[in-house]
Amino acid sequence: MDLFGDPAVWLPFTFAALMGLSILIYVVLDGFDLGVGVLFPLAAADEQDRMVASIGPFWDANETWLVLAIGILLVAFPQAHGQILTALYLPVAVMLIGLILRGVAFEFRVKAPGSHKATWDRLFFTGSLMTSLSQGFMLGLYIMGLEWTLPHVAFATVTAVFLTVGYSFIGATWLILKTSDALQEKAVQWARGGIWGLILGIGAISAASPLVSPRIFEKWFVFPEIVLLAPLPIVSAALVFWLWRSLQRLPRPGDAGSTGPFVASVALFSLAFAGLAYSYYPYVVPERLTIYEAASAPESLIIILVGVCFVLPTILGYTALAYAIFRGKATDLRYD
Amino acid sequence: MDTLLLSRIQFGANISFHILFPTITIALGWGLLFFKLRFQWTGDEKWMAAYRFWVKVFALSFAMGVVSGITMSFQFGTNWPGFMETVGNIAGPLLAYEVMTAFFLEAVFLGIMLFGMRKVPNWLHTLATFLVAFGTTMSAFWILVLNSWMHTPAGFEMRDGVAFATNWFAIIFNPSMPYRLAHMLLASGLTVAFLIAGLSALRRLWGDDSEEVKTTLRFGAWLGALLIPIQIFAGDMHGLNTLEHQPQKIAAMEGNWETGGNVPLLLFAIPDQELRMNRFEIGIPSGASLILKHRVDGVVPGLNDFVAEDGTALHPPVSKVFWSFRVMVGTGFAMLALSWGALWLMRRGRGVDALPKPMLLALSAMTFSGWIATLAGWYTTEIGRQPWLIDGVLMTKDAVAAVPAPMVMGTLVTYLAVYAALTTAYVGVLTFLARKACKGEPVLTFETPQSSAAEVRAITPGE
Numbered sequence: 001m002d003l004f005g006d007p008a009v010w011l012p013f014t015f016a017a018l019m020g021l022s023i024l025i026y027v028v029l030d031g032f033d034l035g036v037g038v039l040f041p042l043a044a045a046d047e048q049d050r051m052v053a054s055i056g057p058f059w060d061a062n063e064t065w066l067v068l069a070i071g072i073l074l075v076a077f078p079q080a081h082g083q084i085l086t087a088l089y090l091p092v093a094v095m096l097i098g099l100i101l102r103g104v105a106f107e108f109r110v111k112a113p114g115s116h117k118a119t120w121d122r123l124f125f126t127g128s129l130m131t132s133l134s135q136g137f138m139l140g141l142y143i144m145g146l147e148w149t150l151p152h153v154a155f156a157t158v159t160a161v162f163l164t165v166g167y168s169f170i171g172a173t174w175l176i177l178k179t180s181d182a183l184q185e186k187a188v189q190w191a192r193g194g195i196w197g198l199i200l201g202i203g204a205i206s207a208a209s210p211l212v213s214p215r216i217f218e219k220w221f222v223f224p225e226i227v228l229l230a231p232l233p234i235v236s237a238a239l240v241f242w243l244w245r246s247l248q249r250l251p252r253p254g255d256a257g258s259t260g261p262f263v264a265s266v267a268l269f270s271l272a273f274a275g276l277a278y279s280y281y282p283y284v285v286p287e288r289l290t291i292y293e294a295a296s297a298p299e300s301l302i303i304i305l306v307g308v309c310f311v312l313p314t315i316l317g318y319t320a321l322a323y324a325i326f327r328g329k330a331t332d333l334r335y336d
Numbered sequence: 337m338d339t340l341l342l343s344r345i346q347f348g349a350n351i352s353f354h355i356l357f358p359t360i361t362i363a364l365g366w367g368l369l370f371f372k373l374r375f376q377w378t379g380d381e382k383w384m385a386a387y388r389f390w391v392k393v394f395a396l397s398f399a400m401g402v403v404s405g406i407t408m409s410f411q412f413g414t415n416w417p418g419f420m421e422t423v424g425n426i427a428g429p430l431l432a433y434e435v436m437t438a439f440f441l442e443a444v445f446l447g448i449m450l451f452g453m454r455k456v457p458n459w460l461h462t463l464a465t466f467l468v469a470f471g472t473t474m475s476a477f478w479i480l481v482l483n484s485w486m487h488t489p490a491g492f493e494m495r496d497g498v499a500f501a502t503n504w505f506a507i508i509f510n511p512s513m514p515y516r517l518a519h520m521l522l523a524s525g526l527t528v529a530f531l532i533a534g535l536s537a538l539r540r541l542w543g544d545d546s547e548e549v550k551t552t553l554r555f556g557a558w559l560g561a562l563l564i565p566i567q568i569f570a571g572d573m574h575g576l577n578t579l580e581h582q583p584q585k586i587a588a589m590e591g592n593w594e595t596g597g598n599v600p601l602l603l604f605a606i607p608d609q610e611l612r613m614n615r616f617e618i619g620i621p622s623g624a625s626l627i628l629k630h631r632v633d634g635v636v637p638g639l640n641d642f643v644a645e646d647g648t649a650l651h652p653p654v655s656k657v658f659w660s661f662r663v664m665v666g667t668g669f670a671m672l673a674l675s676w677g678a679l680w681l682m683r684r685g686r687g688v689d690a691l692p693k694p695m696l697l698a699l700s701a702m703t704f705s706g707w708i709a710t711l712a713g714w715y716t717t718e719i720g721r722q723p724w725l726i727d728g729v730l731m732t733k734d735a736v737a738a739v740p741a742p743m744v745m746g747t748l749v750t751y752l753a754v755y756a757a758l759t760t761a762y763v764g765v766l767t768f769l770a771r772k773a774c775k776g777e778p779v780l781t782f783e784t785p786q787s788s789a790a791e792v793r794a795i796t797p798g799e
Binding site: 056057058060061063064066067068070071072073074075076078079081082083084085086088089090092093096097099100101103104106107108111112113296297299300303304307308311312315318319321322325326 | 413
């Protein structure tokens with residue numbers, strides 16, 4: 001098929017790619033700040049303030065990537081949006097309540113009377129946990145084809161736990177990057193403890209998706225694909241090994257090597273995501289609806305695409321600006 | 337209760353909770369920019385103190401708005417899949433532009449605005465403050481374009497039950513958009529005016545004598561007094577626009593059953609949809625005809641014109657629209673009386689000190705009056721759109737998802753509990769911040785002893 005000739009072909013593909021990119025950016029960015037929330041009860045009170053300070057300027061924009069991803073699903077693949085979200089009705093509701101609680105707890109914990117702070121801290125943790133677990137649950141159920149049967153729910157429960165551990169892992173690597181001293185040492189410990197969840201999570205999903213779907217099995221385990229795709233698992237394994245090694249040696253004098261774990265985690269999340277994207281293409285609702293069947297009218301998509309071409313680079317630009325402004329170690333939590 | 341009604345209540349509850357906070361942030365963003373620029377021009381610390389207090393309220397309101405807004409983008413799919421399946425080609429690009437031109441802008445620059453004052457040059461911080469205000473306003477623009485299009489759809493054609501855009505200019509500048517946008521932006525301005533005046537009055541009552549609180553009280557009273565007449569005019573224009581495009585809504589707002597002239601302006605009535613008449617009414621003779629048609633015998637549409645041949649009503653539920661409308665108008669006139677009364681008491685340089693205690697009490701009581709008027713206004717227009725989701729194009733009942741009713745009930749109850757708790761916490765924290773400010777305590781610090789030294793430094797003026 002002629003990829004760039006027929007707008008009914010290349011537009012859905014482009015939007016699927018954009019949606020994938022938004023989901024990946026969301027999972028990495030909100031992943032680390034959700035992870036910081038999940039790790040919250042493990043830290044002492046003054047450390048908690050620094051943890052919040054390390055994500056304070058970013059979390060709001062991080063969550064906007066979720067809105068963009070769900071927005072692209074909504075606008076580019078309206079039928080899929082309805083099918084996926086009605087199937088995931090309850091976990092979506094749990095996630096939304098979680099997002100509400102953690103988002104407002106951020107503000108309330110520093111503005112409410114001091115005696116209420118502990119309550120808001122607990123809600124911040126609870127909200128982060130609800131959000132992480134429900135996202136992992138949705139991922140598991142999606143892989144199982146969005147059908148509520150007992151084995152599927154059991155698998156989704158497992159992915160819920162693994163994704164939560166995965167988020168807390170990337171959250172810990174973020175804290176290694178953004179903090180120092182005792183908190184940084186704690187973060188290294190948390191990362192060492194979390195890396196197993198990540199390995200098991202990626203492993204479970206990699207094993208389950210081809211087993212559930214013969215179509216996905218066919219896409220991976222035939223020649224020459226199996227050779228061409230081999231770098232994906234090999235590089236992932238190398239990254240895990242490197243992460244494991246480097247975490248054993250952290251923290252090092254002069255803060256050397258504190259960026260590495262976070263960068264490696266981002267790479268690992270990206271590779272895992274690329275694997276999933278390859279497995280499910282061209283389906284947007286697994287085995288039921290392809291991106292080409294679900295796409296909106298080309299004349300509407302082109303209107304959005306024009307905007308995307310101008311706006312997305314701008315958004316990436318000022319997002320980078322924000323990260324540059326707040327680079328370096330997070331210190332006191334100050335609101336000015 | 338059935339899934340349709342529960343889903344409607346759920347979406348209504350979500351959007352009602354959500355709108356409370358953008359209503360504040362849209363105008364408060366510009367208020368903060370004003371405070372900051374006044375400080376830069378005059379060098380007077382009171383403006384910076386006002387900025388520091390109100391930026392806390394802004395941050396809290398913004399967070400509440402963001403998280404409640406995310407809920408809605410998901411509920412389109414979980415509860416109302418028929419909406420996007422039918423008009424996704426039109427609603428999609430509008431929502432996409434909202435995310436792209438507004439959400440990211442406000443979210444990213446909010447971080448710089450809240451946390452970056454000492455990390456970036458002053459001009460960049462001012463620019464960030466401007467971009468946050470601009471972003472909230474852009475967001476209001478796009479979502480009101482979409483909402484207006486649902487009331488007065490234009491620039492599209494239906495093919496096999498799906499809407500396709502034919503003219504984007506007509507879609508964006510659809511007939512009710514300019515009126516609705518103006519009405520909503522003014523509502524936001526008024527909400528903030530009375531919020532600022534009300535909380536400042538409360539601080540005065542608690543003995544706060546600072547220049548800051550006098551300034552914000554005067555600011556709120558003036559802003560309210562300036563905007564309310566404009567709002568009454570804009571609301572009237574919006575009503576005439578509705579008369580042209582959605583006469584059934586006007587008929588319900590007026591509680592008028594039969595089309596005809598010399599229709600009274602009803603001040604009180606009990607509309608009965610079963611009997612198709614008002615059981616009791618007090619009205620000003622020919623008032624509605626005068627307002628809507630500017631002549632005593634002006635013909636006002638009646639609800640009985642909007643009944644299908646089989647007897648089903650094609651007009652909205654009458655008493656809800658009728659009463660919401662009266663609550664909105666009543667609140668508006670209370671705002672007019674109060675803000676003009678306050679200005680009169682402060683006339684000829686008598687200043688804020690001239691405001692007697694009853695006036696301060698009345699202003700405090702009106703702190704959240706903008707919320708009441710805004711919600712009542714939205715109920716009037718949105719319930720007034722029923723039974724249509726998109727006027728003349730899609731019925732609400734045809735868009736709802738077949739989620740089992742107990743499941744919707746479960747999530748609805750959970751949302752309501754969370755919203756009630758958070759609204760209480762929000763109002764409580766605003767009051768707490770006001771009380772703390774009265775005692776001259778810093779409003780943005782921790783209560784933990786070990787950081788008290790940092791607190792003192794953090795509020796040193798002139799930083």
